[in-house]
Amino acid sequence: MVHTPTGRPARMALAALLAATVTALPAPTPASAAGPGWRNLAAGQAADANPLKxxxxxxxxxxxxxxxxxxxxxxxxxxxxxxxxxxxxxxxxxxxxxxxxxxxxxxxxxxxxxxxxxxxxxxxxxxxxxxxxxxxxxxxxxxxxxxxxxxxxxxxxxxxxxxxxxxxxxxxxxxxxxxxxxxxxxxxxxxxxxxxxxxxxxxxxxxxxxxxxxxxxxxxxxxxxxxxxxxxxxxxxxxxxxxxxxxxxxxxxxxxxxxxxxxxxxxxxxxxxxxxxxxxxxxxxxxxxxxxxxxxxxxxxxxxxxxxxxxxxxxxxxxxxxxxxxxxxxxxxxxxxxSLGYELRVTAVRTGQRGRGLDLAVRISNDGVAPFPYDWPVQVAAAGRDGRIARTWTTSWKLTRVMPGEPAELTASLPLGLPKGDHTLVLRAANPLRNGVPLRFANADQDTTVPGWLTLGRINVS
CATH class of the missing domain: 3.20.20 (TIM Barrel)
Structure with missing residues (x-):
């Protein structure tokens, strides 16, 4: 499991959220195929142009x-x-x-x-x-x-x-x-x-x-x-x-x-x-x-x-x-x-509360012929109902290790530090070129909440 370090400001925010709860809302597709606690993410067409391929x-x-x-x-x-x-x-x-x-x-x-x-x-x-x-x-x-x-x-x-x-x-x-x-x-x-x-x-x-x-x-x-x-x-x-x-x-x-x-x-x-x-x-x-x-x-x-x-x-x-x-x-x-290079898709996601943080796991498949060539920062963010990002976490996940035909399960513990209410979790690999072509996953919910981000699902902080 990958743990994201938290600094003093994050710990102070967590102390104020001792009663916070995180609830994953029902997914539109059955969870049984993914396993207990997992929610399937619908597949979609791969982008016509993805970075570096x-x-x-x-x-x-x-x-x-x-x-x-x-x-x-x-x-x-x-x-x-x-x-x-x-x-x-x-x-x-x-x-x-x-x-x-x-x-x-x-x-x-x-x-x-x-x-x-x-x-x-x-x-x-x-x-x-x-x-x-x-x-x-x-x-x-x-x-x-x-x-x-x-x-x-x-x-x-x-x-x-x-x-x-x-x-x-x-x-x-x-x-x-x-x-x-x-x-x-x-x-x-x-x-x-x-x-x-x-x-x-x-x-x-x-x-x-x-x-x-x-x-x-x-x-x-x-x-x-x-x-x-x-x-x-x-x-x-x-x-x-x-x-x-x-x-x-x-x-x-x-x-x-x-x-x-x-x-x-x-x-x-x-x-x-x-x-x-x-x-x-x-x-x-x-x-x-x-x-x-x-x-x-x-x-x-x-x-x-x-x-x-x-x-x-x-x-x-x-x-x-x-x-x-x-x-x-x-x-x-x-x-x-x-058909060249990688084709990444998140097949399932699992969220849950553990202590003062959010446990997140995603399953990623690569349906292409090669891995993604760089370890761009893989980020998770929480967006409010207005589509604005309230907080971003940078994981230590390595997309270069997601090999064709070898699905990977990536996990992280994220400190909450979020305002009360509903939030939508989104995921991206951040292109270091500021206005560069975003990496788009081959999922139906790519870009549906925030452009350039894949929607993972909703959480509720109370």
């Missing part, structure tokens, strides 16, 4: 598809202006714009993005950093591939990652940070320049990859991290993965697909503690949800199986926002977006 667009204003996050890239030289100098305005401007729309951000930094100007900071070029021009992926010499094992570059990345973590770890504007930095698009590969017969290997050595992994793991304790490829070298790190060829080269088979690598690395169950994400393969975005599905060419093309095996929480799918889906394709895409 679903399909997301490149950063911008869109009303064509429900969403709670936005995606962007930034070149390293946009913020790293010297060996020990940083100008964070470019990053803050993006984060502020996205937060202003009530959304959290997912992003990565890059040094080399085919088709865009190089992201390598000028000071590294002045120090003699080797770079390689190329024409692959329509680059036509615009960007260059740096020598990732150059000691000056390695030291600069150490300093950048440490500074990024000091400033932004736990920032409520941020949902996920992808490690980036290495390889084309920051995707941790330089294919076709990867050492295959007849090619040079331009990618970072294993030692440099591990150095970047360790630097990010050291710099971030609260904000969730993701790296492109599962591997034995990152299995023990506190990070998840992003499959950027989702539903194309996801399912196991040839030995190099995403789930092949997950199995080889022994990370197939890591989704229980570290969320996975990625990008729906761009060639599939406009056709995968058609009926019948009419995507040409090769690839898995099995969205449902890819979600089930990866336990993905969110995917970049810009087509959903521009040009957008219509008709049956929209319905299928929305169903696909809602």
């Amino acid at each position: 679903g399909f997301i667009p490149y950063a911008g204003t869109y009303t064509t598809f429900p969403h709670s996050m936005e995606w962007f890239y930034l070149p390293l030289n946009a913020v790293m202006t010297g060996a020990h100098r940083f100008d964070w305005r470019a990053l803050d401007e993006q984060l502020d714009a996205i937060a202003g729309r009530g959304h959290q951000a997912a992003f990565r930094f890059y040094l080399d993005y085919p088709g865009k100007p190089s992201g390598v900071p000028r000071f590294l070029l002045d120090q003699g950093l080797l770079t390689r021009p190329y024409d692959d992926f329509g680059n036509d010499g615009q960007s260059v591939s740096p020598d990732y094992d150059d000691p000056n570059l390695a030291a600069a990345l150490d300093r950048f990652i440490a500074a990024l973590g000091r400033r932004y770890d736990g920032d409520p504007r941020i949902g996920f940070v992808q490690l980036g930095l290495l390889g084309f698009w920051g995707e941790w590969h330089t294919w076709p320049h990867n050492g295959d017969p007849g090619t040079e290997n331009w990618f970072a050595s294993q030692a440099e990859q591990l150095r970047v992994l360790n630097a990010y793991d050291d710099a971030f304790d609260r904000t969730r991290l993701m790296v492109r490829y599962p591997g034995a070298d990152n299995k023990a790190h506190d990070l998840g993965y992003h499959d950027d060829s989702f539903a194309y080269s996801t399912l196991p088979g040839p030995g190099w697909h995403f789930m092949d690598l997950m199995r080889q690395a022994g990370t197939t169950d890591k989704w229980r503690t570290n969320p996975n994400g990625g990008e729906l393969r761009p060639e599939l975005q406009g056709c995968l949800f058609n009926t019948p599905m009419d995507c040409p060419g090769d690839g898995d093309k099995d969205f449902g199986a890819s979600v089930a095996q990866t336990h993905a929480t969110w995917l970049l799918n810009h087509h959903a926002f521009s040009p957008g889906y219509t008709g049956a394709a929209y319905d299928q895409a929305l169903k696909g977006a809602k």
Whole structure:
């Protein structure tokens, strides 16, 4: 049982309420299915957009598809202006714009993005950093591939990652940070320049990859991290993965697909503690949800199986926002977006008086494929007949521990400290982004008493 500490003001209020009684009023549904003292809560539809999950667009204003996050890239030289100098305005401007729309951000930094100007900071070029021009992926010499094992570059990345973590770890504007930095698009590969017969290997050595992994793991304790490829070298790190060829080269088979690598690395169950994400393969975005599905060419093309095996929480799918889906394709895409990540529902509640406090227990199920990715504060509040909240309690409940298919029972003892009369208990997981999308439970009584809160039932204090 979780006990919420009470301070001196709360104890004084309790002393004046020695005669208080708490009575749970009859529920509209039979209690027998939940067990003695329990009241069932009616199920409802999951929200079309819940925080930190679903399909997301490149950063911008869109009303064509429900969403709670936005995606962007930034070149390293946009913020790293010297060996020990940083100008964070470019990053803050993006984060502020996205937060202003009530959304959290997912992003990565890059040094080399085919088709865009190089992201390598000028000071590294002045120090003699080797770079390689190329024409692959329509680059036509615009960007260059740096020598990732150059000691000056390695030291600069150490300093950048440490500074990024000091400033932004736990920032409520941020949902996920992808490690980036290495390889084309920051995707941790330089294919076709990867050492295959007849090619040079331009990618970072294993030692440099591990150095970047360790630097990010050291710099971030609260904000969730993701790296492109599962591997034995990152299995023990506190990070998840992003499959950027989702539903194309996801399912196991040839030995190099995403789930092949997950199995080889022994990370197939890591989704229980570290969320996975990625990008729906761009060639599939406009056709995968058609009926019948009419995507040409090769690839898995099995969205449902890819979600089930990866336990993905969110995917970049810009087509959903521009040009957008219509008709049956929209319905299928929305169903696909809602199948990602968590789907939380409170199935039953029990209240009772014990001494001077309220004993509260809730049963929560997760009908999704992954746990909620953060331990946002889970709060209980008492609202009066006017819908105004009279008191709020913050529990120590952890939604990250509510696993798919493993219902949880959470309990707390709450000091009353309420005025006499009827009150309605409500529940929420508080989004730390002040105007962020509220987490909505898949219950019929979500938002019925107070917007953003789930109604649990009534109590009477006399």
